[in-house]
């Protein structure tokens with residue numbers, strides 16, 4: 001992969017020092033004034049896609065965590081999603097979801113998903129692909145939060161191959177240690193089934209306080225594919 005935008009010397013030639021200096025001058029000229037973000041976007045495709053997922057997240061409409069997700073196949077975005085109530089229903093921020101409206105009193109983060117009518121970002125991305133007849137088999141999911149229990153199993157059934165996430169999420173059953181342990185074990189069973197692994201990305205997030213209601217430590221053990229920071 002050339003970094004000189006096609007301006008490099010002909011293959012096999014060994015340019016003289018002066019020519020070399022001129023080339024360096026050229027490459028500086030090409031990148032002069034280029035935003036750092038643009039350079040990052042070209043140098044690391046994972047960060048490029050995660051930054052797009054962060055932009056998708058801006059439309060999230062939920063009183064809980066705000067999440068953005070996108071599905072990529074062959075380095076092309078085939079679907080996007082953010083979390084909120086189903087279409088044509090009252091938005092979560094307008095009180096449309098009973099569970100989310102009572103999340104501070106009765107239902108903590110990660111609890112009572114069976115009562116929650118908000119559709120998660122990853123689910124919405126998969127469902128938009130389904131609606132438009134786009135296969136998600138072999139795809140990569142970029143999501144601004146580690147997929148929850150439900151999203152993880154649905155992604156496996158949609159044959160999402162790899163996952164890249166930004167913020168931590170982990171299974172928890174309030175103060176019930178045994179239940180939390182069982183949930184964690186089952187969750188890990190799902191995590192190790194992604195052939196391309198589940199990876200955390202380190203991308204700056206200026207809106208983390210708005211988007212993430214509770215900062216979670218990483219408690220999920222490394223999967224056998226090697227969950228890695230990139």
Ligand SMILES: [Zn+2]
Nearest residue numbers: 062092100118
């Ligand atoms: Zn909600």
Ligand SMILES: [Zn+2]
Nearest residue numbers: 120147148151
């Ligand atoms: Zn989810």
